Amino acid sequence: MSPESKRVVSRFSHLGAAAMLLVLANSLAAQEQPQRLMGFTAERAAEQLRWERVMAAVPDTATMREYHYAMTRAPHHAGTEENYRLAVYLRDLWDGFGFETEMVRYDILVPWPVDLRLRLVYPDTVELAVTEPPIPEDPDSYVEGGLPGMAAYVASGRAEGDVIYVNYGRISDYRLLDDMGVSLEGKIVLVRYGGTPGQMRGMKVREAAKRGAAGVVIYSDPEDDGYVRGDIYPNGRWRPWEGIQRGSFLDVPIYPGDPLTPFVPSIPGVERIPFEEAENVQKIPVQPISYGEALKILEHIGGDAVPTEWQGGLPLTYHLGPGPARIEIDVEYDYQERPVWNVFGKVVGAVEPEKFVLAGGHRDSWVLGARDPTSGAVSLLETARGVAAAVAAGFEPRRSIVFGSWGGEDFFLLGSTEWGEQFADELKENMVVYINRESYTSGNWSAGGNHSLEAFVIETSKDAPHPEAPTLFDAWQGQQPGEPLRLDALGSGSDYTVFLDHLGVPSLNVGYESANGIYHSLYDTYHYYQRFGDPGYRYGVAQADMVGRMVMRLANAEVLPFDFTSASAVIAGYVDELMALDEGGLLRDELRAIGAANAAMRVAATETNGVLNRLLTGGSALTDQNRPALDRVNALIMRAEREMIDERGLWRRPWYRNLVYAPGYYEGYAAKTLPGVREPMEDGAWDVARTQAGMLVEALERVTSALTEAGAAGRAASARVIS
Ligand SMILES: [Zn+2]
The missing domain is CATH 3.40.630.10 (Zn peptidases)
Known part of the structure; x- marks a missing residue:
């Protein structure tokens, strides 16, 4: 034992x-x-x-x-x-x-770091730390064998260039630089973590690479989670000068999971795509650092002072660059297939064990x-x-x-x-x-x-x-x-x-x-x-x-406790948002059709809720003769939510199939609701928005019919209870 x-x-x-x-x-x-x-x-x-x-x-x-x-x-x-x-x-x-x-x-496929180096090469040569020192007050911080300040799913290799500061690297930040005519070509981008709406770090890198950046250095600004917020560790809960946020830079809004096996499991016998074809791996080197180290770079960035909202919490005025600070990133990762384990513990159900x-x-x-x-x-x-x-x-x-x-x-x-x-x-x-x-x-x-x-x-x-x-x-x-x-x-x-x-x-x-x-x-x-x-x-x-x-x-639960009237109320709000986005009225008919399909869903949901409530308050919903009818009601309720899926998937990323919820293409964390229609509208791809609007109407109609059938099945069960 x-x-x-x-x-x-x-x-x-x-x-x-x-x-x-x-x-x-x-x-x-x-x-x-x-x-x-x-x-x-x-x-x-x-x-x-x-x-x-x-x-x-x-x-x-x-x-x-x-x-x-x-x-x-x-x-x-x-x-x-x-x-x-x-x-x-x-x-x-x-x-x-x-x-x-x-x-x-x-x-x-999991990358482990072999060698990570970051160096300021102009105006002085300074090696910048990519690891964190232990803190005497915290015995656990002396642990060995942990990962250094790494970036997962980025390119191995060397990049050198003048530094340019891009704030949080949100799509709005990059678009501001585009409007100002600032080029990122061949530059090293210095970007801070975080920002609202919730943006995954990988998207900051994707947009930099798209604009020709040679590499990215990313850090946690003290304004966001360091001393500007309060006392730093070990005296308080906030990030110390040496703290580094590691992280994955996988392009999650394209698809998550093993980059080599989109849509299929990473098990023996499943073919892997070539590494170069993995769309969700970043194509440039990236290195995370602490704000203590970022200060050593920011001190040497010249050019115009940044827009007010781009100013962070370090004790100097932030400048945009490019240069004269110049940085060299040199990182090597060992990409290998490594074992990843899931564990499950199960209590077997008494009536519907497979559910x-x-x-x-x-x-x-x-x-x-x-x-x-x-x-x-x-x-x-x-x-x-x-x-x-x-x-x-x-x-x-x-x-x-x-x-x-x-x-x-x-x-x-x-x-x-x-x-x-x-x-x-x-x-x-x-x-x-x-x-x-x-x-x-x-x-x-x-x-x-x-x-x-x-x-x-x-x-x-x-x-x-x-x-x-x-x-x-x-x-x-x-x-x-x-x-x-x-x-x-x-x-x-x-x-x-x-x-x-x-x-x-x-x-x-x-x-x-x-x-x-x-x-x-x-x-x-x-x-x-x-x-x-x-x-x-x-x-x-x-x-x-x-x-x-x-x-x-x-x-x-005898009847699964879903209520699609709340879903419908929320979706109605999303449709209003889309109408406001559609200033030119280019999608007026399509958006009205979505609104109508959602209203029909609400009617069906309200009616079905009534039937199921009567079934549960009518006494003996759980009699044996009712079981098949109840199983059918529950199966239909389960089906309803699944009908929001369309196998054709979303624009630019077919792995994502839910037409109501998705992580934003530019955000990665924060949700975009009714993403199939909303995102092409935001990017002016009106034909795509029109097609996706049609898909959404069909999905809502499928949900409505599942709910209507659930109501009918519930009615049949109630009739049996009464007779
Ligand atoms: Zn976690």
């Missing part, structure tokens, strides 16, 4: 207490008013809430801390032995919880990754331990519940994308919802996802705890007094991407968050987390509870 599995056995003994908790939960429930839950009859709702209380009694601070410590002892980026070891660690824990477990391997709810998040990190992603991984482990306790006490979910841990997210969504591509048909058919849970910190509640799940998430938050408020719902409302609660539209940036954007599986990305200055750096450590992440894990425990409730409800 390995030391790990011994720990598992002792953990499993916690579950023995579950039966007692159930007795307690039952006696408490007896004093309560009956409560309605979306998708449940009143009777089943009461039972559901009792099982949730068994789950909710489990997550605790001490266990979270123990898991967190164990999972942040050594660097565990994609392809490493330690990453594999942690996969086995999770599998053994889940075995101990009584889950069915599975590990799945992909062999994916499943998946709650997952990634395991790999850049160095120790205490916040990103391990905080989320351990909170999710506590959810899993809670669900296991409910199952041990007799909870038998209608559908299966799967917990997942992805490998290689930070290099960009490697493990989840390849898995989604391998099992596309099965997932389209059977995966009810994906709930993504990675990095979190104590702070505001943040929730993004498909708007058909908005009412469900809000309702569930009324039963979930919060460290500072009576319920999560109260705290969430307190963040935005007087405004209706909403889910944010999802773009990309984590492992929901393949499910939502490629397969049409409804997805949620929820959790607590606050800004920090250790993102993707050596200083994202267990030590940092105890002081500035979530001291005492109070938010982590609360989050484990909320996620547990969502998973258990989605797995056990």
